[in-house]
Each structure stands twice: as C-alpha cells, then as structure tokens.
Amino acid sequence: MKLNIAVLQIDLAFGDPVQNLAKVKQKIQRLVEKNTKLDVVVLPELWNTAYDLTRLDEIADPEGQIVQQEIGTLAKEQNIHIVAGSIAKKTDQGIYNTLTVFDRNGEKVGEYSKLHLIRLMDEEKYLTPGQSMGLFELDGVPCAGLICYDIRFPEWVRKHILAGAQVLFVPAQWPLSRVKHWRSLLIARAIENQCYVVACNRIGHDPNNAFAGHSMIIDPWGEILAEAEREETSLVVEIDTEQVIEVRKKIPIFEDRRPELY
Numbered sequence: 001m002k003l004n005i006a007v008l009q010i011d012l013a014f015g016d017p018v019q020n021l022a023k024v025k026q027k028i029q030r031l032v033e034k035n036t037k038l039d040v041v042v043l044p045e046l047w048n049t050a051y052d053l054t055r056l057d058e059i060a061d062p063e064g065q066i067v068q069q070e071i072g073t074l075a076k077e078q079n080i081h082i083v084a085g086s087i088a089k090k091t092d093q094g095i096y097n098t099l100t101v102f103d104r105n106g107e108k109v110g111e112y113s114k115l116h117l118i119r120l121m122d123e124e125k126y127l128t129p130g131q132s133m134g135l136f137e138l139d140g141v142p143c144a145g146l147i148c149y150d151i152r153f154p155e156w157v158r159k160h161i162l163a164g165a166q167v168l169f170v171p172a173q174w175p176l177s178r179v180k181h182w183r184s185l186l187i188a189r190a191i192e193n194q195c196y197v198v199a200c201n202r203i204g205h206d207p208n209n210a211f212a213g214h215s216m217i218i219d220p221w222g223e224i225l226a227e228a229e230r231e232e233t234s235l236v237v238e239i240d241t242e243q244v245i246e247v248r249k250k251i252p253i254f255e256d257r258r259p260e261l262y
C-alpha cells in the first residue's frame with residue numbers, strides 16, 4: 001500500500017491557540033493545493049498552545065472539541081487524513097498532551113495521550129500522562145502515533161510494532177540542544193523496528209528553548225528519505241509498505257527474537 005505523506009514543519013505562537021489554528025489550517029490548504037495526490041498531513045506536538053504550560057488551564061482545547069470541529073472538518077473538505085500532531089486537551093481528569101487522527105471522512109480514527117512526560121520541560125507539573133497505546137489505521141495501513149520524548153523508550157515503541165504497526169508517526173517539540181539525540185533515536189527506531197518513521201518537529205523558540213526542526217521521514221532500512229533544516233517547510237514523500245515486508249524478510253528479526261529470555 002502506498003501513502004503520500006506530508007510533514008508540516010512550522011513555527012508556533014506561544015500560548016496563542018487562535019493564531020496557531022489559523023496558521024495550521026492555511027498551511028494544510030496550501031499543501032493540498034500544491035500536492036493533488038496527498039493522502040496524509042502530519043502536524044507537530046502541542047501545536048495549539050505550544051509549551052505555555054502555566055496557562056494551559058485557560059488555553060487548552062476543552063475535550064478536544066476545537067480540533068475535532070476545525071481539523072476534522074478540514075480533513076473531510078480536503079479529502080485527506082490528518083495526523084493532527086498533538087494538542088493540549090482539557091478534560092475532567094486533567095490536561096493531556098493528545099495526538100488525534102482524522103480520516104478523509106473527518107472521523108476521529110485514533111487518539112493517543114503522551115505516556116512519558118518529560119521532567120526536563122516540566123510536563124509532569126502540568127500534564128496528566130496517558131494510559132493507552134497509540135494504534136490506528138490509515139487506508140488499511142497499521143500505524144502508531146507516539147509523542148516526542150516517547151521515542152526514548154524503545155520498549156514502548158516495540159509494543160506498537162508487535163501489535164502490527166508499520167508506520168510510526170512522531171509529532172515533536174524537540175530542542176536544538178539535543179538534535180543529535182533526535183536524529184539518532186529516530187533512525188534507530190526505524191532500523192530496530194523495520195518500520196517507516198515519520199517525524200514532525202517544530203522550529204522557532206519559546207522562552208525556554210530553541211527548537212531543532214530536522215523533521216524526517218525514514219524508511220524501514222534506516223535510510224532518510226527526506227529531512228528538513230531549521231526553516232518552515234514541508235516534506236512530501238510517498239511511502240510503500242511493501243518495503244516493510246521486504247526488509248522484514250531480508251533480516252527476519254521478528255522471527256529471531258528470544259522473548260522467553262527477555
């Protein structure tokens with residue numbers, strides 16, 4: 001199965017969900033105008049509020065209703081799947097960093113709340129961790145969505161791959177100071193899991209961090225199919241899940257595992 005994927009690497013306004021929503025909608029519309037065969041658009045982490053964590057109570061999306069209304073509707077109008085990065089989502093149980101996926105009909109087909117909260121960026125003070133896996137399907141392709149810091153936990157990624165995922169989506173706000181980790185971890189996750197990795201980072205800065213950009217699309221052999229620098233841009237790549245099957249046949253790591261010993 002082939003999927004034409006666009007990763008939208010952008011800057012974000014700190015604590016301004018109205019401005020960020022308008023920008024994201026405009027950028028997606030332009031992408032669709034330029035790429036008539038697009039299947040999937042991917043957005044970065046916390047694209048509604050950015051890391052304005054102290055004001056989340058005021059600015060997070062109540063129950064994700066805004067993203068459902070605005071991005072769900074856009075997905076249907078433009079006939080594309082949208083892996084809507086993640087948003088700050090306010091619920092009765094707390095505020096989550098939640099990835100939401102809409103299909104071409106505007107239906108929500110996936111939702112995942114970041115499981116590992118990064119203390120280095122104070123997430124654990126303001127956010128509630130998720131409790132469940134990030135599996136979903138796009139045009140019959142089994143996919144997983146994990147968020148930024150989650151890629152440091154290979155056992156969590158592997159769990160999604162063992163459940164069938166062939167494409168791993170990673171929305172992020174990864175700082176420039178650790179860009180070497182970002183690149184190495186993404187490539188390692190693709191090689192060790194023999195899957196596509198589609199990673200969407202932001203650029204720009206906030207009061208605490210400068211962000212790295214370097215969004216990437218990596219194939220199941222670990223080859224970088226496309227990589228951004230540190231500017232607003234989009235990466236558009238056609239992936240073919242036959243490649244996943246071929247790489248897994250060539251080096252059958254899933255048959256050679258010894259789970260009885262670890």
Ligand SMILES: NC(=O)CCC(=O)C(=O)O
Nearest residue numbers: 118148149173174175178
């Ligand atoms: N937003 C994040 O989760 C950043 C993760 C990060 O900077 C790191 O793992 O290092």
